[in-house]
Every structure is written in C-alpha cells, then in structure tokens.
Amino acid sequence: MSENTRRNPSRKTVSWRTRLPVIAVVVVAAAAVTAAVTGAAKPLPGMRVVPGGHWVYNSVLQAAFHLDGGTAGIDAQAAVPGDQGSQVVQGDTNGYVVGDSRISRFGKSDLTAGPAVAPPSKEVPLGLETAGGPYLVYRQAGQVVRLGDPSATMSAGGPISDAVATADGTVWLLRTSSGLLCRLDQGADRVTSCPVVLPAGHTGSLTVVGDQPHFVDTTDGTLRSVGTGGLGDAVPMGLSPSAGLRPAANDVSGRVPLLDQQTNRLYLVDPAPKPQKPVTVQLPAGQYDGPVAGGSVVALVDRSSGTLLTFDGTGKQSDAKPIPPGAGTSRLDRGEDSQVYVDGGQGTHVLVVGKDGKVTDVPVVPPPTGKPDQPAPGQPPAPPQPGTLPPAEQRGTGDAIPQPPDTNAGNKPSPPARTQDKPAKPAKPPAPPAVPASPPGAPPSVSATGGAGSATVSWGAAAENRAAVTSYRISWSGGSKTVAGGTRQASIPGLTDGTRYTFTVVAVNKAGTGPGASASATPASAASAPGLTATYKGGGASLSWTQPDLGGGQLVNYLVTGTGQAQQTVSGTTATYSGLAAGKSYTFTVRAVTKTPDGETRNGATASKSITVPAQSVTISRGADTSSSNCSDDCAFVNVSMKGFAPNTKYQIRLSSSSNNNVQTESGTTNASGSLNYNELDYDVAGETIFVQVIAPDGTIVRSKSIVWK
Numbered sequence: 001m002s003e004n005t006r007r008n009p010s011r012k013t014v015s016w017r018t019r020l021p022v023i024a025v026v027v028v029a030a031a032a033v034t035a036a037v038t039g040a041a042k043p044l045p046g047m048r049v050v051p052g053g054h055w056v057y058n059s060v061l062q063a064a065f066h067l068d069g070g071t072a073g074i075d076a077q078a079a080v081p082g083d084q085g086s087q088v089v090q091g092d093t094n095g096y097v098v099g100d101s102r103i104s105r106f107g108k109s110d111l112t113a114g115p116a117v118a119p120p121s122k123e124v125p126l127g128l129e130t131a132g133g134p135y136l137v138y139r140q141a142g143q144v145v146r147l148g149d150p151s152a153t154m155s156a157g158g159p160i161s162d163a164v165a166t167a168d169g170t171v172w173l174l175r176t177s178s179g180l181l182c183r184l185d186q187g188a189d190r191v192t193s194c195p196v197v198l199p200a201g202h203t204g205s206l207t208v209v210g211d212q213p214h215f216v217d218t219t220d221g222t223l224r225s226v227g228t229g230g231l232g233d234a235v236p237m238g239l240s241p242s243a244g245l246r247p248a249a250n251d252v253s254g255r256v257p258l259l260d261q262q263t264n265r266l267y268l269v270d271p272a273p274k275p276q277k278p279v280t281v282q283l284p285a286g287q288y289d290g291p292v293a294g295g296s297v298v299a300l301v302d303r304s305s306g307t308l309l310t311f312d313g314t315g316k317q318s319d320a321k322p323i324p325p326g327a328g329t330s331r332l333d334r335g336e337d338s339q340v341y342v343d344g345g346q347g348t349h350v351l352v353v354g355k356d357g358k359v360t361d362v363p364v365v366p367p368p369t370g371k372p373d374q375p376a377p378g379q380p381p382a383p384p385q386p387g388t389l390p391p392a393e394q395r396g397t398g399d400a401i402p403q404p405p406d407t408n409a410g411n412k413p414s415p416p417a418r419t420q421d422k423p424a425k426p427a428k429p430p431a432p433p434a435v436p437a438s439p440p441g442a443p444p445s446v447s448a449t450g451g452a453g454s455a456t457v458s459w460g461a462a463a464e465n466r467a468a469v470t471s472y473r474i475s476w477s478g479g480s481k482t483v484a485g486g487t488r489q490a491s492i493p494g495l496t497d498g499t500r501y502t503f504t505v506v507a508v509n510k511a512g513t514g515p516g517a518s519a520s521a522t523p524a525s526a527a528s529a530p531g532l533t534a535t536y537k538g539g540g541a542s543l544s545w546t547q548p549d550l551g552g553g554q555l556v557n558y559l560v561t562g563t564g565q566a567q568q569t570v571s572g573t574t575a576t577y578s579g580l581a582a583g584k585s586y587t588f589t590v591r592a593v594t595k596t597p598d599g600e601t602r603n604g605a606t607a608s609k610s611i612t613v614p615a616q617s618v619t620i621s622r623g624a625d626t627s628s629s630n631c632s633d634d635c636a637f638v639n640v641s642m643k644g645f646a647p648n649t650k651y652q653i654r655l656s657s658s659s660n661n662n663v664q665t666e667s668g669t670t671n672a673s674g675s676l677n678y679n680e681l682d683y684d685v686a687g688e689t690i691f692v693q694v695i696a697p698d699g700t701i702v703r704s705k706s707i708v709w710k
Contacts, residue, residue, distance in 0.1 A: 054335030057097050058347040058364045059518075061329075062090050064097055064106060065347075065364050066644055069339040072360040074367045078111040080104045084346060084503065084518035085328045089134040089338060098125065098136060100502050100520065103147070106110040120153055122477065123500045123597075124520070126162055127463060129336050132186030137162070140498065140512040140597070144173070144191065146183065156182065164206045164213055164249050172206055172213045172226060181206070181215065181226055185467040195228045201572075207247040207256055209271050216247045216258065219571065223256065223271050236393040236562030237269045238278045243556050243571050249334070252293040253313025255279070259291050259300065261595075262556070266291065266300065268315055289599065292332050294340040297357045301332050301342065303599070308332075308342050311689050318357025324349040325445070328519050333519045345519070347465040350450040391673065403566060437467035440507035440514035448503050448521035451491075452551065452600050455501060455521045458489045462507035471508045475516075476501045485509075495523040498552030522666035524550030524596035530558070530573075534588050534609035539647050539674055540578035541611055545590050547573065553594030553602060554627030562588045583615030614674075616644040618704035620692050630664065634709070635684040640692050642668075645702075649674075652695040655681045657688045658706075683709055 022234050030327065035400035054067045059082060066076040090096070090108065100122045105114040119125070128135040136145040138212040142156040144163075161174040169186030181196035186222045191470050198204075202219040206226070213226040217234070221241040225232035238260075239245070244262040250433040253256075255268040263299035268279035286302035293299075297318065298311045306325070310318040323330050335341050335620040344364075441463030449456045457474050469485040470675020476492065485507075495501060501523070530545035543560065560568040560575045563586045580586060588611075605710030623637030640653055647670055654665040668678045683690055691706040 011653060020437060029701075039177055043114065048557060053337050054350070054352075055095050056340070056341070056343045056347050056350050056364055057082055057086040057088050059086065060346055060348055061364075061366075063366075064095060065336075065366075067341070067350060067352065067362060069337045069341075069354075072354075072362050074362070074364065076111060077366055080106050080113040081116070084504075085124075085502070085520055086347075087124075087127055087331060087333070087343070089129055089136070089147065091129075091134050094135065094148065096147050098127065100124070100500065105134075105147075122502070123522075127333075128163060128165050128171065130171070131166035131167070133165070133169065133171075135163070135165070137173070140644055142175075144171070146189075154184070154188075154190050156191050156609045157194075160518055161205055162249065164208045166208060166211050171368050174204075174206055174215075176203075178269055179203075183228065183471040192285075193228075196230050197228055198231075199270050203243065203571075205245075205247050207249060207251070209251040209256060210254070212557055214256070216245065216256065218243050218245045219522075223269065224690065233273070235271060235273060235275055238275065239266075239269070241571070246291070248291040248293040248298065250293050252298050253296050253515060255313060257291040257293050258300045259288055261601075266298070266311065266315070268313065275307065281315045281317075282312060283309070287599065290332055290387055292340050294334050294336050294338050294353065295355050297340060297353055297355065298343075299332060299340040299353055301330065308351050308359055308708045310340075310353055310359060319353075319359045321351060321359035321361065323351065324361060328446070341617070346517075371624040427598040437509065437511040438465040439512035440465055440467075440469050440509050442517040443472065443505045443507055444517070446503070446505050446517040446519045448501075448519040450521040450523040450596055450600070450629065452525035452637055453495055453497055454491060454493045455503065455523055456489060456491050457503045457505065457519065457521075458568050459505045459517070460488065464509060465511070465514075467509040467511050468509045469509050473506050473508060474503055475506075475511070476503045489490060496552075497523050497525050499523065501595065512601060522552070522597035524553045524594070524598075524600075524602070525557075526602040527551050527553065527592035527594050529605040529607040530592060531608050532588070532590050532607035534611050536580075536611045536613060537673070539586060539613075540576055540580055541586060543575045543588055543590065543609075545573050545578075545607065548592055548604060550594050551604075553596045556593040556595050556601065558590055558592055559603070560588070562586055580613045586608055586610040587680060614644040616642075616702050618692055618694050618702050620690070620704045620707060622707075622709070623679055628682055630645060631682045631684040635682055635687045638681040638690070638692070640676075640678040640681065640694075640704070642670065642678070642694060643674070645674045645676070645694070646696075647672045648672045649697065651676070651697075653678055653681065654693045654695060655690065656658050656693055657683075657690045658683065659688065663690070 022147050045636050053069050055064050057064050064080050065074050066079045068075050076401035080097045082097040083101050086097050086099035088095055088097055094107050102116040103119055104116040120143045120383040121138045123140050125136040136148050141161050142158045142160055144154045146152045157171055158175050158177045161176055163171055163173045165171045171184040180194040181192040182191050184191055202217055204215055204217045207214050207388045215224045215226050221237050221239050222234035223237050242259050246259045248257040258267040262284040270276045286304040288302055289322045290300040291298050296313045300309045305322045308321050312318055331343045333341050342351040348364050350362045352362055382509055392678050443459040445460040456600050471482050471485050473482045502518050502520045504518040506516040507514045510622040527550045528548040530548045532545045535542050557569050557571050562577050565577050589606045589608045591606045594602050619641045621639045623639040625636045627635050650669045652667050655663045657663055664681055668676050670676045688709050689706045690709055692704040694702045
C-alpha cells in the first residue's frame with residue numbers, strides 16, 4: 001500500500017484492495033465469510049472499518065452511503081436493496097437499511113449486504129444509535145426492536161412516545177396510555193421495569209440533559225429528572241403549559257430546546273433548580289419539525305417553505321438553507337458523531353450541519369476513486385507488467401533499421417522517391433438505425449397527503465423515452481389504481497386511519513412499465529364531536545364532555561366557545577363561564593383539535609348545547625295570618641319569591657302600598673342559584689294595593705306585580 005493511500009482514510013476501499021496480492025485477497029475473503037457465519041463482532045484484520053458519522057440511503061442508486069461529518073464528504077458506500085424513504089441506523093459492526101417492507105443488514109467493514117427481514121410494523125420508526133443497539137422504536141405499534149446479534153423484538157405494553165437513551169445504553173420509554181416511564185437496560189430482551197409513575201392526568205415527553213433523562217411536563221410546565229426512584233423535584237420552565245411543546249432528545253449547551261408548534265416559538269429552557277429565564281425565539285410563520293440538537297447547535301425544518309434553520313445555544317440564528325427538492329419527505333436526524341443531518345426524501349442529497357451551525361449541501365454520489373493507472377504523488381511510475389511492450393521509442397538497439405536489397409544498384413540511377421498519394425475522402429457513414437422506444441422513466445416529485453380514511457397522491461410527468469405515457473399505476477399495501485397518462489393526481493379511498501401507507505407510482509407506455517417512485521402518508525380523520533353537557537348554575541354555565549374518537553390523530557387541545565363569550569383553549573374535559581345575563585339564552589360549542597401522524601393540524605366536529613338563564617322575577621302573595629306591633633286587623637305575612645338574581649348576594653326587600661312607598665324594609669341573601677323566598681314582611685290594611693321592590697347593592701330596583709290586600 002502506498003504512503004498516500006495510508007494517509008487518506010476517505011479513499012474508497014476497492015482502490016487499495018485491488019493492489020493486494022491475490023493470495024491476500026483470498027485470505028481476507030475467507031475470513032469475512034467466517035466472521036459472517038460465526039457472528040464475530042470485531043472487524044477483520046487488514047479490513048477498513050468505516051468510522052462513526054452518518055449513513056444515508058439513496059433509493060435511486062439502491063445503496064447506503066457514509067458521510068464524514070468533519071469533512072462533509074462521502075467516504076464509503078454499500079449496495080443494499082431497500083425502499084424509498086428508508087433510514088439507516090448503525091451499530092458497532094453493522095449498518096441497517098430500515099424501510100416499511102424490509103430491514104436489510106450490511107457489514108461496516110466489508111460493505112456487503114446480508115439477508116433482509118420484515119419489520120414488525122409499516123410505520124416509520126424512531127432510530128436510536130446507542131450502546132447495545134441500535135434500536136427501532138415503533139411508537140404507535142408499541143414495539144421496540146433491538147438490531148444486532150442477537151436481535152430481539154419487545155412489546156412496550158401499548159403506544160409509546162419518542163424514546164431517549166443515555167450513554168450506557170439505557171433506553172427510557174413513556175407509555176402514553178398509562179403514564180408509566182419504563183426502562184430498558186442494555187442487552188435486555190423485554191421491557192420488565194416501569195419504575196416511574198407520572199402524576200395523574202399529566203402528559204409530556206422525555207429528553208436527556210447531561211446524560212440524565214428528564215421529563216418535560218406539558219400539563220404544568222415543569223421539568224423533572226427521571227431515575228429508578230421516581231421523578232425529581234419540579235423545576236418551573238417559565239412557559240405556559242401547552243400540549244404542543246416538543247423537546248429535543250438531548251440538551252444543547254446545557255439548555256433544553258423546546259418547539260411550540262402552536263405559537264411557532266423555539267425555547268431554550270434552563271434545567272437548573274433555580275432556572276434563568278428561558279430564551280425565546282419567534283420563528284417565521286410555517287409548519288415546523290424538530291427540534292434536533294447536536295453539540296451546540298439546534299436545527300428545525302420548516303415544511304411549508306422547505307427550509308432548514310439552525311441556531312446556537314443562545315438562540316441566535318446560525319444559518320438557513322433550502323432543502324434540495326425531491327420525492328418523499330426529508331428526515332431531520334442526529335448522527336452517531338452528534339452532528340445534525342437532513343436526508344432528502346430519496347437520499348440523493350444530505351444537508352450537513354457543522355459545529356458552527358453552518359449548513360453544507362452534499363450530493364449523495366459514489367466517492368471518487370482516482371485513476372488506477374496513475375501513480376500517487378511522489379512515487380515512481382509502476383514497472384511494466386509481464387507480457388507488455390515498452391513504449392515504441394524505447395524498443396530498438398540503436399542500430400539502423402535494415403532496408404531490403406536494392407536490385408537496381410550499379411545499373412541505373414534509382415528512381416525518385418514516390419510521393420505519398422493524397423488520401424481518399426472517406427465515404428459518408430450510413431445513418432444510424434432509429435433508437436427504439438423504451439419504458440418510461442420514474443415519475444418525479446411523488447408526494448402523498450393523508451386524508452380522512454384516504455390519501456391524495458401527486459406526481460410529475462415521467463420521461464416518455466420515445467413513446468407517450470399511456471397510464472400511471474399507483475400501488476400500495478392492499479390495492480392499486482390505474483389512471484390516464486395525462487393525470488398527475490389520484491385520490492385513494494378506503495384506507496385505515498392511523499396506518500402508514502407507502503404509495504409507489506409507475507408510468508406505462510407501449511414499451512412497458514418504468515421504474516417506480518414512492519411517497520408515504522398516514523390517513524387520519526378529524527375528531528368526531530365530543531359528548532357535551534351544559535348546565536346553568538350560580539349565574540354561570542358549567543360544561544363537561546367526553547373525549548371523542550380522534551380519527552387516528554393525537555389530541556392537541558379543545559376549543560370551547562359561547563355566545564358573546566371569549567374562546568377558551570383547554571386540555572381537560574371541563575370548562576365554565578360566569579357572569580351570564582339573566583333572561584338570555586347562550587349556545588356553547590366544543591371541538592377537539594388533533595395532530596395527524598404526518599404533522600397536520602385538524603379541527604374536529606363541533607358539539608353544541610344551549611341554556612337559558614332565568615330572568616329576574618319577584619312575585620308576592622298573602623301568607624299565613626299573624627300579629628305584631630305593626631299589624632292589627634287582617635294582619636298576615638307577605639310571601640316574597642325572588643328568582644334570577646345574583647347568587648349569594650344581600651338584597652333590600654321593601655314592602656310598598658299605593659299610599660305608602662315604604663311600609664316596611666328588610667333584607668335577605670340569595671342562595672347559590674340566585675333565588676330567595678322571604679316571608680318576614682306583614683300587612684293589614686284591607687282594600688289597599690301593595691307591591692314589593694327588591695333593591696340590589698348597586699341601587700338597581702326590580703318591582704313585583706301589585707295585589708289588592710283583602
């Protein structure tokens with residue numbers, strides 16, 4: 001091996017392997033077979049192991065490529081069959097191309113593909129590259145797959161949120177349905193320990209701060225450390241509680257990055273017991289994914305504009321770079337080297353985020369191999385191989401080239417030398433035969449959007465290749481659909497909400513069917529209407545409801561409205577409105593807001609209920625006979641009934657007659673419903689017309705109807 005080759009670790013493996021003696025190649029190949037059969041974990045002597053970094057799968061070239069984050073260059077590739085949109089996760093000795101139909105293994109030392117296995121679910125998993133892994137976390141299916149030797153598929157006991165891992169290979173999971181935080185130790189083949197129970201009704205996500213797992217509580221806006229003994233003390237984050245808060249999997253410069261998708265804000269939260277005020281970054285309008293933190297950099301992707309944004313640990317923006325267009329959905333990821341990468345939907349481009357936050361666009365193509373017939377710099381030319389001739393100028397011995405004998409010598413002078421004839425003009429070559437038509441190219445810009453039990457698939461025009469495209473065929477797990485050649489969009493009904501589908505589009509012409517291009521989407525319906533109850537109590541309305549069918553989405557919050565009242569955004573299932581006007585009717589509505597698995601926000605169906613606030617009324621009647629110092633003949637109590645007044649409020653109650661406006665004034669206090677029955681007034685003048693006036697604390701008077709005392 002040359003000095004130049006030894007000093008250049010990014011050189012493609014085959015460039016030095018071909019220079020080894022044949023016997024050495026045979027020995028290395030035999031060793032590779034032995035390692036594959038015995039499951040040896042260490043790379044073979046003399047074989048190159050690709051260093052830590054980031055692997056990306058180029059579905060167009062059907063190969064996995066390795067990026068060196070330090071140089072932003074491709075330095076290795078492995079031909080591996082896979083699906084469009086596949087991700088690559090790596091362990092110590094192997095890499096794995098993970099798609100929705102297969103998981104294919106390849107060696108990191110020999111870059112050779114191994115057998116493929118079927119995944120436990122078609123959903124896109126979260127990949128964790130950590131000690132004892134890598135792991136695949138299928139969140140909706142509640143499955144965790146440990147790749148490697150031996151592999152294991154573990155049930156988490158129900159749907160789970162994004163998982164996190166610490167440096168020792170411990171994986172922490174949140175069971176979203178039960179509020180349990182479960183621990184998966186390195187090498188375990190089942191989830192057996194769930195030592196932490198969240199407070200009742202609390203939700204949130206996991207993150208890692210300084211290699212210590214923490215729980216971000218989106219219900220009360222606090223941050224707590226997580227250990228086998230339970231949750232640590234609650235640290236206020238200084239933010240309003242919001243179900244839309246999404247933390248990064250790890251801290252950046254000691255702060256926890258949080259994205260609020262409802263307000264388009266990025267927060268950097270101090271996890272210290274006496275925290276500083278969080279850093280707030282207002283983002284431009286858009287639809288954001290992330291955050292992902294690497295080193296001292298935080299990255300976000302704006303799906304609406306197709307832009308990658310990076311920030312440093314103080315919230316200052318470092319860079320903004322457009323994501324190269326292409327079919328499929330780009331993936332924001334953190335590599336094994338802790339740098340941030342954005343893989344294009346087909347893996348043909350990668351955006352590499354440097355340690356300073358600057359972004360480099362790297363085309364995913366085979367690494368250069370150089371010219372094998374040229375020596376490396378500083379080396380003499382290679383000697384000629386046996387059986388080859390040296391250059392023409394080096395062939396002779398230095399003697400004159402022998403000539404044929406001159407038969408005319410001594411008889412007559414030699415004829416003058418014959419000049420070379422002018423070469424004849426070459427004949428015009430015949431026209432080449434017409435190139436026959438071939439099947440169309442792959443449709444470009446394939447995209448898919450989930451709907452209610454359906455999906456919409458769109459694509460661009462495929463290259464015709466000398467024959468018009470007659471049709472396009474869309475296929476997915478469970479069906480296919482054919483549309484006319486001029487069509488660029490198709491609706492796919494009859495799908496299951498919450499299930500991720502990959503749609504492959506191929507073009508057809510008279511020469512055949514071309515290659516396919518794919519995109520994935522998860523159908524999800526808007527939530528159904530909640531079961532709503534509305535009651536009038538104490539001058540206000542009390543609302544309660546049951547959680548509706550979320551249509552395959554995840555609950556974000558509820559929107560509550562009332563006639564002439566402010567809209568409320570709540571995460572629970574109750575709400576109240578106070579200060580309602582007497583005698584008026586109010587209609588209240590509640591609807592659920594959900595987020596689909598593809599990140600789209602949807603407003604659910606509306607439930608409504610109406611109530612009427614009783615009007616203020618005062619009625620009087622003659623009560624039981626009585627006698628007092630103020631009352632003699634025909635003396636009886638005056639029964640007063642009040643309704644629709646302010647609850648728990650003291651009112652003056654004045655008895656009046658046609659001849660005396662203030663016969664008697666007393667006071668009484670309404671109950672919690674704003675009602676009062678008062679029977680302490682008395683009267684005795686027959687033939688007089690009497691009535692009652694109720695006087696509020698603000699001086700407002702409500703008068704009863706009059707009656708004639710008998």
